[in-house]
Amino acid sequence: xxxxxxxxxxxxxxxxxxxxxxxxxxxxxxxxxxxxxxxxxxxxxxxxxxxxxxxxxxxxxxxxxxxxxxxxxxxxxxxxxxxxxxxxxxxxxxxxxxxxxxxxxxxxxxxxxxxxxxxxxxxxxxxxxxxxxxxxxxxxxxxxxxxxxxxxxxxxxxxxxxxxxxxxxxxxxxxxxxxxxxxxxxxxxxxxxxxxxxxxxxxxxxxxxxxxxxxxxxxxxxxxxxxxxxxxxxxxxxxxxxxxxxxxxxxxxxxxxxxxxxxxxxxxxxxxxxxxxxxxxxxxxxxxxxxxxxxxxxxxxxxxxxxxxxxxxxxxxxxxxxxxxxxxxxxxxxxxxxxxxxxxxxxxxxxxxxxxxxxxxxxxxxxxxxxxxxxxxxxxxxxxxxxxxxxxxxxxxxxxxxxxxxxxxxxxxxxxxxxxxxxxxxxxxxxxxxxxxxxxxxxxxxxxxxxxxxxxxxxxxxxxxxxxxxx
Amino acid sequence: xxxxxxxxxxxxxxxxxxxxxxxxxxxxxxxxxxxxxxxxxxxxxxxxxxxxxxxxxxxxxxxxxxxxxxxxxxxxxxxxxxxxxxxxxxxxxxxxxxxxxxxxxxxxxxxxxxxxxxxxxxxxxxxxxxxxxxxxxxxxxxxxxxxxxxxxxxxxxxxxxxxxxxxxxxxxxxxxxxxxxxxxxxxxxxxxxxxxxxxxxxxxxxxxxxxxxxxxxxxxxxxxxxxxxxxxxxxxxxxxxxxxxxxxxxxxxxxxxxxxxxxxxxxxxxxxxxxxxxxxxxxxxxxxxxxxxxxxxxxxxxxxxxxxxxxxxxxxxxxxxxxxxxxxxxxxxxxxxxxxxxxxxxxxxxxxxxxxxxxxxxxxxxxxxxxxxxxxxxxxxxxxxxxxxxxxxxxxxxxxxxxxxxxxxxxxxxxxxxxxxxxxxxxxxxxxxxxxxxxxxxxxxxxxxxxxxxxxxxxxxxxxxxxxxxx
Numbered sequence: 001x002x003x004x005x006x007x008x009x010x011x012x013x014x015x016x017x018x019x020x021x022x023x024x025x026x027x028x029x030x031x032x033x034x035x036x037x038x039x040x041x042x043x044x045x046x047x048x049x050x051x052x053x054x055x056x057x058x059x060x061x062x063x064x065x066x067x068x069x070x071x072x073x074x075x076x077x078x079x080x081x082x083x084x085x086x087x088x089x090x091x092x093x094x095x096x097x098x099x100x101x102x103x104x105x106x107x108x109x110x111x112x113x114x115x116x117x118x119x120x121x122x123x124x125x126x127x128x129x130x131x132x133x134x135x136x137x138x139x140x141x142x143x144x145x146x147x148x149x150x151x152x153x154x155x156x157x158x159x160x161x162x163x164x165x166x167x168x169x170x171x172x173x174x175x176x177x178x179x180x181x182x183x184x185x186x187x188x189x190x191x192x193x194x195x196x197x198x199x200x201x202x203x204x205x206x207x208x209x210x211x212x213x214x215x216x217x218x219x220x221x222x223x224x225x226x227x228x229x230x231x232x233x234x235x236x237x238x239x240x241x242x243x244x245x246x247x248x249x250x251x252x253x254x255x256x257x258x259x260x261x262x263x264x265x266x267x268x269x270x271x272x273x274x275x276x277x278x279x280x281x282x283x284x285x286x287x288x289x290x291x292x293x294x295x296x297x298x299x300x301x302x303x304x305x306x307x308x309x310x311x312x313x314x315x316x317x318x319x320x321x322x323x324x325x326x327x328x329x330x331x332x333x334x335x336x337x338x339x340x341x342x343x344x345x346x347x348x349x350x351x352x353x354x355x356x357x358x359x360x361x362x363x364x365x366x367x368x369x370x371x372x373x374x375x376x377x378x379x380x381x382x383x384x385x386x387x388x389x390x391x392x393x394x395x396x397x398x399x400x401x402x403x404x405x406x407x408x409x410x411x412x413x414x415x416x417x418x419x420x421x422x423x424x425x426x427x428x429x430x431x432x433x434x435x436x437x438x439x440x441x442x443x444x445x446x447x448x449x450x451x452x453x454x455x456x457x458x459x460x461x462x463x464x465x466x467x468x469x470x471x
Numbered sequence: 472x473x474x475x476x477x478x479x480x481x482x483x484x485x486x487x488x489x490x491x492x493x494x495x496x497x498x499x500x501x502x503x504x505x506x507x508x509x510x511x512x513x514x515x516x517x518x519x520x521x522x523x524x525x526x527x528x529x530x531x532x533x534x535x536x537x538x539x540x541x542x543x544x545x546x547x548x549x550x551x552x553x554x555x556x557x558x559x560x561x562x563x564x565x566x567x568x569x570x571x572x573x574x575x576x577x578x579x580x581x582x583x584x585x586x587x588x589x590x591x592x593x594x595x596x597x598x599x600x601x602x603x604x605x606x607x608x609x610x611x612x613x614x615x616x617x618x619x620x621x622x623x624x625x626x627x628x629x630x631x632x633x634x635x636x637x638x639x640x641x642x643x644x645x646x647x648x649x650x651x652x653x654x655x656x657x658x659x660x661x662x663x664x665x666x667x668x669x670x671x672x673x674x675x676x677x678x679x680x681x682x683x684x685x686x687x688x689x690x691x692x693x694x695x696x697x698x699x700x701x702x703x704x705x706x707x708x709x710x711x712x713x714x715x716x717x718x719x720x721x722x723x724x725x726x727x728x729x730x731x732x733x734x735x736x737x738x739x740x741x742x743x744x745x746x747x748x749x750x751x752x753x754x755x756x757x758x759x760x761x762x763x764x765x766x767x768x769x770x771x772x773x774x775x776x777x778x779x780x781x782x783x784x785x786x787x788x789x790x791x792x793x794x795x796x797x798x799x800x801x802x803x804x805x806x807x808x809x810x811x812x813x814x815x816x817x818x819x820x821x822x823x824x825x826x827x828x829x830x831x832x833x834x835x836x837x838x839x840x841x842x843x844x845x846x847x848x849x850x851x852x853x854x855x856x857x858x859x860x861x862x863x864x865x866x867x868x869x870x871x872x873x874x875x876x877x878x879x880x881x882x883x884x885x886x887x888x889x890x891x892x893x894x895x896x897x898x899x900x901x902x903x904x905x906x907x908x909x910x911x912x913x914x915x916x917x918x919x920x921x922x923x924x925x926x927x928x929x930x931x932x933x934x935x936x937x938x939x940x941x942x
Contacts, residue, residue, distance in 0.1 A: 015634070020761065024637065027764065030730075064760045067867070069729025084731035087738075090769055118613045127605040130817070131598035142589045142787045143919070163486070166495065178649060178811035185810045207809070214809040258540025259501075260555035267558075289535045290491065293498065298561055314613045316816035338678070338685040339656045340649035344815055345787035346601070396538070448614070 006035075006042070010051055018053050019060035026061065030070050030081055031090040041071060041079040108422040109457040113252065113400045113445035114281075114311060117370060121314050122363060126350070129359075133349040141345050147337035149176025149321075150345055153352040157321060160355055164290075165283065167297045167305070169323050175332055176321050176343045180281060180308035183322040184208065184244075186339065187277055187304050188215035190331045191241045199236065200244040201229050203431040203438055205251045208244060208279070217241075221433040228255030231264045236274065243269070244277045248292040251281065252431050252443050253402055254394010256292055266299050275325075276303045282311045282398040284364050287372050301325045309351065311399065311447075312364055319343065319351060371399055374446050374454060381458045382444075386465075399447030402428060408465060409439045423460045477506075477513070481522055489524050490531035497532065501541050501552055502561040512542060512550040579893040580928040584723065584871045584916035585752075585782060588841060592785050593834060597821070600830075604820040612816050618808035620647025620792075621816055624823040628792060631826055635761075636754065638768045638776070640794050646803055647792050647814045651752060651779035654793040655679065657810065658748055658775050659686035659713070661802045667712040672700050674902040674909055676722045679715060679750070688712075692904040699726030702735045707745065714740070715748045719763040722752065723902050723914050724873055725865010727763055737770050746796075747774045753782045753869040755835050758843050772796045780822065782870065782918075783835060790814065790822060842870055845917050845925060852929045853915075857936075870918030873899060879936060880910045894931045 008025045010018060029035040041047075044062060048055040062079060065071045072082045141150070148154065154171035161167050177183040188198075188211060198212050202221035212219065222234045228250045234243075243265070247257035269276065276295060283291040296305035308320035324332045336342070354360050375395060382390050382403055393402040410427040426445075428438035446454055479496045481489060500506040512518075515533060519526040533550060536542045543553045612621070619625065625642035632638050648654040659669075659682060669683050673692035683690065693705045699721045705714075714736070718728035740747065747766060754762040767776035779791035795803045807813070825831050846866060853861050853874055864873040881898040897916075899909035917925055 020637075023761075031734075031769070060760065067727055067760055068763055069727070069731060069733075082729070082731055084734055087734045087769060089737070115614050118610045121613050123605050123608075127602035130601040130605065134594050134598040134601065137594075137787075139589045142592050142785045143586050144786045166491075178814070181809070182811035211809045214806065256538060256540070258553070260540060260553055263502075263555060263558045266560070289531065289538055290494075292539055298502070298558060315615050315812070316608075316613045318811065318813065318815045335685065338652070338682045339810070340653035340789065341786070342789065343649070344789045344818060347815060347818075 006047070008047075008051060010053060017057075019057045019064075022047075022051070022053075022058060022061035023064045026065060027068070027070055028090075028092050030065075030085050031087050032092070033086040033088065035081050037081050037083045037085060039081045040074075041081070043079075107424040109449065109453050109460070110424040111400075111426070111442075111444045111446065111457060112424075112448060113426065113443055114315070115445065115448040116311055116314065116399060117367065118314065118448055119450075120367060120370060122359075125359060126313075126354070129350040129354050130346060133346045133353065137346065137349060141349060145342050145345055147333050147342050148172070148174065149343055150348040150352065153348040156352045156355050160360075161307075161323070165280075165294055165297075167294055167300075167323070169296075169300075169305075173323050173326065173329060174321055175324055175329075175336055176319065176348060177336070178318045178320065178340065178343055179310055179315070180279065180306050180320040181207065181211065182340075183306040183308075183320050184211050184277065184279065185215065186332060186335050187275075187306070187322060187324075188212055188217060188242070190328060190335055191275055192216050193239075193241060196239040196241040197237055198242045198244055199234060199240055200433075201246065201250060202433045203252055203428055204244070204433070205246075205279075206431045208251075209431075209433065212244070219433055223434065223437070224250065224253055224255065227261070228253065228257050229261055229265070231261055231268060234265075234268065236272065240272075240274055242275045242277055244279065245295070246279045246281065247295050248280050248283045248286075249394065249397045251279075252394070252400065252428055254396070254398065254400075256396070257295075262295055262298060266295075266302065269302060275328075277306065278303050279306045281306075281308060283307070284312050285368055285371055285399060286397040287368070287375070288396055296323060301327065304328070312360075312367065313351075317347060317351075319347060371447065374449070374451060375401065377451050378444060378446050378454050378458075381455050385458055385462050393441075400443055400445040402441050402443050404441045405465060406440070410442060423457050423464075425457075425461065477518070479518075479522060481524060488528075490528045490535075493518075493522070493524075493529060493532035494535045497536060498539070498541055499561075499563050501536075501556050502558050503563070504557040504559065506552050508552050508554045508556060510552045512552070514550075578895040580920065580924050580931070581895040582871075582897070582913075582915045582917065582928060583895075583919060584897065584914055585786070586916065586919040587782055587785065587870060588838065589785065589919055590921075591838060591841060593830075596830060597784075597825070600821040600825050601817060604817045604824065608817065608820060612820060616813050616816055618804050618813050619643070619645065620814055621819040621823065624819040627823045627826050631831075632778075632794070636751075636765055636768075638765055638771075638794070640767075640771075640776075644794050644797065644800060645792055646795055646800070646807055647790065647819060648807070649789045649791065649811065649814055650781055650786070651750065651777050651791040652678065652682065653789075653811075654777040654779075654791050655682050655715075655748065655750065656686065657803060657806050658746075658777070658793060658795075659683055659688060661799060661806055662712045662746055663687050664710075664712060667710040668708055669713045669715055670705060670707065670711055671715040671904075672717065672721060673904045674723055674899055675715070675904070676717075677902045679722075680902075680904065683715070690904055694905070694908070695721065695724055695726065698732070699724065699728050700732055700736070702732055702739060705736075705739065707743065711743075711745055713746050713748055715750065716766070717750045717752065718766050719751050719754045720757075720865065720868045722750075723865070723871065723899055725867070725869065725871075727867070728766075733766055733769060737766075737773065740773060746799075748777065749774050750777045752777075752779060754778070755783050756839055756842055756870060757868040758839070758846070759867055767794060772798065775799070783831075783838065784822075788818060788822075790818060842918065845920070845922060846872065848922050849915060849917050849925050849929075852926050856929055856933050864912075871914055871916040873912050873914055875912045876936060877911070881913060894928050894935075896928075896932065 044058040048058045071079050154174045158169050158171045192215050197218035197220045199220045278295045296303040305323040389406040391404040395401050426443045428441035432438050515529040519529045542550050625645045629640050629642045663686050668689035668691045670691045673694050749766045767774040776794040860877040862875040866872050897914045899912035903909050
C-alpha cells in the first residue's frame with residue numbers, strides 16, 4: 001500500500017524538526033523523480049502511524065508541500081504529486097560542506113597607508129555613542145530616510161566643514177556615503193559618458209585608478225613635478241569629463257598644491273564641461289598649521305569635494321561624504337538611492353553627536369599629537385639609518401610619508417614584500433600609471449604602527465636594502 | 472608704509488581664531504586682486520603691533536599663507552605675494568547661508584510597505600550588541616576587511632540560511648551588502664552588457680524597476696496570472712541577461728511561485744546565458760508553515776539569491792546579502808570593493824552575535840506573532856467594511872497585503888493620497904510597467920501601524936472610496 005514506498009528515515013537526534021525531515025524527504029523524492037506526478041500520497045494518519053510520529057507533524061509537512069506546489073488535493077480528498085515537478089538536474093542539499101580555511105600570509109610589521117592607529121580608537125566612548133543613538137533615535141530614524149543621509153548629521157557636518165576648512169556649504173549639498181570610496185564611485189558614475197576619460201595625478205592612488213576604471217573611464221595621467229600636479233603637462237581631450245586631484249596632500253607624494261596651480265587649473269577649465277574631484281582624504285592631520293583651504297572654496301560649482309572619517313576614526317565605520325554642486329545634486333542623490341538606498345543611520349546619528357559634543361575634536365587633537373611623535377621617529381630613524389642617501393616627501397601632513405633612496409630600485413609588481421624579514425611596504429610604483437620614474441621610492445604608512453615597530457621595521461628594511469640594488 | 476593697506480578688522484568675539492582671521496583676510500585680498508603679486512607684506516612684528524595682537528598670531532597666519540602658496544619669501548627676507556594668485560571669479564565665503572526648512576507633507580496614517588514595526592525594534596538589546604561589538608572587536612576588525620564582508624558573520628549567515636531555508640552555501644559565496652538594494656544594484660552591474668534587458672514580473676517593485684533601469688537594463692515585463700509569474704508569456708531576446716523574481720512572496724501581489732513554475736522557469740533557461748535573481752525579501756514572516764524552499768536550492772549555479780535584514784530588524788541598519796554563484800563571485804567582490812570597499816564592520820559583528828546567541832530567532836518569533844495579529848485585524852476590518860466587494864491577495868506572508876475593490880479604480884500617478892483625511896496608501900498600479908490591469912487594487916503595508924491605526928485608516932479610506940469611482 002501507499003506509504004511504505006516513501007522510505008522516510010526519521011532521525012530524532014537531528015537539529016531539523018521532524019516535520020521538516022518528512023517535508024524534505026518527500027520534496028526531494030518529487031524533484032528527483034522517484035515520486036512521479038499523479039502518485040497518491042498516503043493519508044496523514046496512516047503515514048504518522050507508520051513513522052511513529054504525531055499526525056500533526058505529517059500535516060505540517062503536507063501543508064508546506066502544498067504551499068510550495070509540490071502536491072495538490074484531488075477531488076476525493078486524496079493528496080497527489082503535482083504535475084511538472086520533476087527536475088532532473090536537482091541535487092539534494094549536502095548535509096555538510098567542507099570549508100577550507102585559507103590562511104593569509106601575515107606580516108609582523110606592515111607600513112600600511114590609510115590606516116589610523118587602531119589601538120587608540122575610542123572603543124568605550126564610541127560604544128556609548130552607538131548605544132545612545134539607538135536608545136534615543138526617533139522612530140523615523142530607524143527606517144528609510146533621505147538617500148542623502150541624516151539631515152541633522154549633514155547640518156553638523158556643514159558646520160564642521162566651515163570651522164575646519166573654511167568652506168560654507170548647505171546641508172542639502174552634502175551626500176553621506178559609504179566612505180570616500182563610494183563618494184568617488186558615485187561621482188564617477190554620474191559624470192561618466194561613453195568613451196570619456198579622467199585626468200589624474202601620476203602617481204595617484206591605486207584604488208582611485210581602479211574605481212575610475214570600474215566606472216568606465218579612460219585614464220589621462222599627468223606627471224607630478226617637484227610641487228605636485230604639473231598643469232603645463234595637462235591636456236584635455238574632447239572626452240575629458242573630470243580632473244581628479246588631492247590638493248591638500250597629494251597621494252602618495254604628499255605635496256600641497258600651491259595657490260598658483262589651483263588658480264591655473266581653474267582657469268584652464270573655464271568654459272569647459274569638466275568637473276574637478278577634490279579628494280581631501282586626510283586633511284585633519286596637518287602638523288604645521290591648519291587644514292589647507294580647499295579648491296572647493298574657490299569654485300563651488302566646479303568642484304565635487306570628497307572627505308572621509310576613515311582616517312580619523314576608523315575605516316570600519318564606512319562614513320564618508322561628497323559635497324556636490326547644485327547642478328549635480330539631484331542625479332547624485334538618485335544614484336545613491338538606487339545603489340544602496342541610504343547609509344546606515346545609527347552610525348550617522350552617533351557621529352553627529354560625537355562631533356557636536358566636541359569628542360571628535362578631542363580625538364583629532366589626541367591622534368595628531370601621537371602621529372606627530374611617530375612621524376618624527378620615522379623620519380629621524382630613516383635619516384640615521386640611510387644618511388644623506390634618503391630623501392623625505394610629504395612630511396607635513398597625513399599618516400604616511402614617502403622616502404626616496406638614492407641608487408635603489410624597488411618596484412616591482414607594485415608591492416615590495418620582505419617576507420623573510422616579515423616586513424611589508426609599498427613602493428610608489430604601485431600607484432604609478434606611466435611606470436618608471438618612482439622606482440627608488442617607498443611609502444611609509446605609520447598610522448597603525450607603534451614607535452618600536454617603526455624602528456624595528458626600518459632596521460629590517462635596511463638589511464634588505466643593503467643588498468646591492470636591483471637596477 | 473606697508474601694513475596699513477591691509478585694513479584687517481580683528482573681531483575678538485568671533486569663533487574664528489585671530490590667526491585664522493588674519494589669514495583669511497589676506498588670502499581673500501590676494502585672490503580677489505586687491506593685493507597684487509609682488510606686493511610686499513608688512514613684517515610680522517609690525518603688523519602685530521598695528522593690530523594689537525601677538526606676533527605669534529601673525530606668524531601663524533603667514534605660515535599658513537606660505538604653506539598654501541599665497542606668499543613667498545624673497546631673498547632679502549621680505550615676504551611678498553606670490554605670482555598667479557589672482558582669481559577674478561573668487562567670491563568670499565559668506566558668513567552665513569540661510570537654510571530653508573522644507574516641510575514634507577506628513578500623514579497620520581501611512582500604509583507603507585517594507586517597514587517593520589519600529590516600536591518593537593529591540594533598542595536596548597541592539598545597543599548592547601553594538602557596544603560589545605566595538606568593545607571586543609579584534610584590532611583588524613576596526614579597519615579594512617575583505618570586501619565580501621566579515622568572515623565570521625558570513626559563516627553564521629550560511630548556517631542560518633541552511634537552518635531557515637534549507638540552502639547550503641559556502642561563506643565564500645556570500646557578499647554582505649548595504650541592504651538588498653545594493654545586492655541588486657551590484658548584481659545588475661556585473662550582469663549588464665550593452666543593450667541588454669531583464670525579464671521581470673509585472674507588477675513588480677517600483678524600486679527594483681528603477682535599480683534595473685539605473686544599471687542600464689531594458690525592461691521585459693511578464694504579466695502575472697492568478698498564481699504569479701506566467702512563464703507561458705515569458706519570452707527572451709538575444710540580449711536577455713537576467714530574470715528577476717520574488718518566488719517566496721511575489722511583490723506586491725503576494726503569490727508563492729508553485730513548484731511546477733519554478734521548474735518550468737529553470738528548464739526554459741537551460742543552455743542560455745541568463746541568470747535568475749531571486750529576491751527573498753520577507754521570507755521570515757510566513758504565517759502558515761516554514762519559509763519557502765528557495766529557487767537557489769534547485770539550481771545554485773544559475774541563481775543569485777538576495778536577502779535582507781531590513782524587514783526583520785530595521786531598514787536603518789542597511790544589512791543585506793547576496794549568495795552568488797561560484798562563477799560570478801570574483802567579479803561581484805571586485806565591484807563591491809571599488810564601489811564602497813566593504814560594509815560597516817561593527818554592525819556585522821553585532822548582528823553575527825545577535826544571531827548566534829539566539830536573540831535574532833526570538834525577535835523574529837515575537838514580530839511574527841505581532842504581525843499575524845495585525846494582519847488578522849486588517850483583513851477582518853476590510854471584510855467588515857467592504858463585504859464581498861473586496862478581495863485579499865498575499866495574506867500568507869510578509870508585512871503587506873493587496874486588496875482589490877470591485878468596480879473601483881485607483882491609480883493614479885501610482886500613489887493614492889487622501890490628504891484631507893491624512894491617510895496615505897499606495898496603488899498597485901505604481902508598481903506596474905504595462906499599466907491598466909491593477910487599477911482596482913491597493914497595497915496595505917501594515918508592519919509599522921498599530922491595530923488602532925489600521926482600523927482608523929480603513930474607516931477613513933472607506934469614506935473616500937464610497938465616493939463614486941473614477942472609472
